[in-house]
Amino acid sequence: xxxxxxxxxxxxxxxxxxxxxxxxxxxxFIRKISANKxxxxxxxxxxxxADTIIVNDNSNDIFSVVPDSTIPSTTIQxxxxxxxxxxxxxxxxxxxxxxxxxxxDYPVVRxxxxxxxxxxxxxxxxxxxxAIFMDYRNLGxxxxxHTAIYGHYMKDGSMxxxxxxxxxxxxxxxxxxxxxxxxxxxKEYEIFSVYIESANxxxxxxxxxxxxxxxxxxxxxxxxLYQSDLVITxxxxxxxxxxxxxxxxxxxxxxxAIEVN
Numbered sequence: 001x002x003x004x005x006x007x008x009x010x011x012x013x014x015x016x017x018x019x020x021x022x023x024x025x026x027x028x029f030i031r032k033i034s035a036n037k038x039x040x041x042x043x044x045x046x047x048x049x050a051d052t053i054i055v056n057d058n059s060n061d062i063f064s065v066v067p068d069s070t071i072p073s074t075t076i077q078x079x080x081x082x083x084x085x086x087x088x089x090x091x092x093x094x095x096x097x098x099x100x101x102x103x104x105d106y107p108v109v110r111x112x113x114x115x116x117x118x119x120x121x122x123x124x125x126x127x128x129x130x131a132i133f134m135d136y137r138n139l140g141x142x143x144x145x146h147t148a149i150y151g152h153y154m155k156d157g158s159m160x161x162x163x164x165x166x167x168x169x170x171x172x173x174x175x176x177x178x179x180x181x182x183x184x185x186x187k188e189y190e191i192f193s194v195y196i197e198s199a200n201x202x203x204x205x206x207x208x209x210x211x212x213x214x215x216x217x218x219x220x221x222x223x224x225l226y227q228s229d230l231v232i233t234x235x236x237x238x239x240x241x242x243x244x245x246x247x248x249x250x251x252x253x254x255x256x257a258i259e260v261n
Contacts (some may be wrong), residue, residue, distance in 0.1 A: 037123055038158070040144050042105055045096070046081055051248040070200055080100055088124055094140040097132060097149060099241070101175030102162035108149060108180075118152075129154050141182050145213060146238045147207050155242040160243035163253050166194045169226050178239060178257050185245045189239045189257035192232070193224035198252045205239065220256050 086093040092109040099105075105123050113136050121127040134140060135148040151160030165171045178189040205216050214234035221228065237259040245251040 037121070038106065039106065041122070060224055065164070070145045074131075080104055081184075090124060092117075093122075094134055095180050098179045098181075099162070099175075100177040100179075101171070102165060103157060103202075104132075104151075104160065104162055106151075106159070108132050110138065110140055111136055111192045112194065116170065128152075129159050132159065135204070142180075142185065142187055142237065144206070144237070145208070146204070146240065147180075148204050148206075148240045148242065150242050159218050159260040160241065163241060163243050164245070165192070166255055167225070171224050176257075178241075186260055187237075190230055190257055191226040191257045192261045193220045193256040194253070195220075195223045195225055196245050196251055196253050197223075198248050202254075211214055217258075230258065236260070254260075 002114070068214045075201055083093070086096075086107055090107075090109055092111055095108040096107050097104060097106055109117055109122060109131050110133060111117050113248075114133070117131040117133040119126060119128060120132055121129065122131045122221045130152050133150060138144045138147050140147075153159070153164065154161050165175075172191070172194060176191040178191065180187050180189065205211060208216060211219070214232075217232050217234060217238065221232070231236040239259070241255040241257075242252050245253040
């Protein structure tokens, strides 16, 4: 091989390496921006929830009532609902998800299909970490018997990375609570089943025509890596969280929780 050809090959390799490094740097920069936005959103939510407005019922604003000397003056206290702000950011916003003992504390969106938010964050910007999103087949607002929520497994610890903590039985036993806040109400769920399965071998059930709901609950409870003593009657609603897992081909870790309040 001529020296000139060797030099060309070396230059091509160097150029390719530079392009790859630049691409990685840009990707990490975009990911960092997205993470910072989520952190700001969470900090704002915590501050928003702590903010209380006090209104006196004898004031002259729109919250006043007709004065009546026979009715003692009272003070009305209420907390702002932050959901209007989230809807202003993204009209696909449906809930806020928080999993006890993990870093999972995110807004939840729902798209027209399950592919939209794989590479789009809550702010509708491109992001390889995507967003936490509800299955498009769900109605939301706690109207569904079975609600499914998906998120990427990110090595930096964000999104649904911490679902992998449930591979440890001691963590499973100590952290079973999930809070899901809708636009107007909040529900609490208890985790009762965790298992790993290939996406090639399963499909979530939503209509229960081929299998009754109670049979489905029994089925997924028996599949769990650990046994739960939670009593399930079949009258409760089901919440399922899903992310990738890499022990098997096209693997998923699936966490099932049942409504307890």
